[in-house]
Amino acid sequence: MTQQGEVSFSKAGLEKSHEILTCTVKNAPWSYAHMELVTESTEPLELDDLQVKSYCTAALRQSFGLSGQAMPVDILKTSGSQCWVRVPREDLSTFTAAITAWAGLVENGQRRVLRLKQASDWLGTMVGNDGQERLWKS
Numbered sequence: 001m002t003q004q005g006e007v008s009f010s011k012a013g014l015e016k017s018h019e020i021l022t023c024t025v026k027n028a029p030w031s032y033a034h035m036e037l038v039t040e041s042t043e044p045l046e047l048d049d050l051q052v053k054s055y056c057t058a059a060l061r062q063s064f065g066l067s068g069q070a071m072p073v074d075i076l077k078t079s080g081s082q083c084w085v086r087v088p089r090e091d092l093s094t095f096t097a098a099i100t101a102w103a104g105l106v107e108n109g110q111r112r113v114l115r116l117k118q119a120s121d122w123l124g125t126m127v128g129n130d131g132q133e134r135l136w137k138s
Helices: 049-069 089-101 132-137
Strands: 030-039 074-079 082-088 105-107 110-120
Touching (some): 030 089, 049 074, 049 082, 049 089, 082 089, 089 110
Antiparallel strands (some): 030 082, 030 110, 074 082, 105 110
16 A cells, blocks of 8 residues: 555556666677886876877887787877777787887887786776776875
């Protein structure tokens, strides 16, 4: 029984909630990497899309030759010294190995290296992790 003025969902044949759509993605077509440009300099660094593409291509070429250089790398975002890229899912381990092994290059007398901060098959798992290092270092 309901009190006066309340609506009973069961009497009206309505449920409180219902599922509109369910979708399960078993094999995502893309993987993602978050990287940071590191140098010995104390001045702030600014990356642009062309630099990111150039550094990634150099790392892939150094480790895997022409076949590595041919890997498609999409730059999603550059912000200051950080960047986010997208690669085919099956190439993520190859990409991360190349970036990790890359010795970097010297520009204006200073070595510049891309440091891999995180990589994942799901971009959503990487979102929100920004700032965790500051939390544990303070």
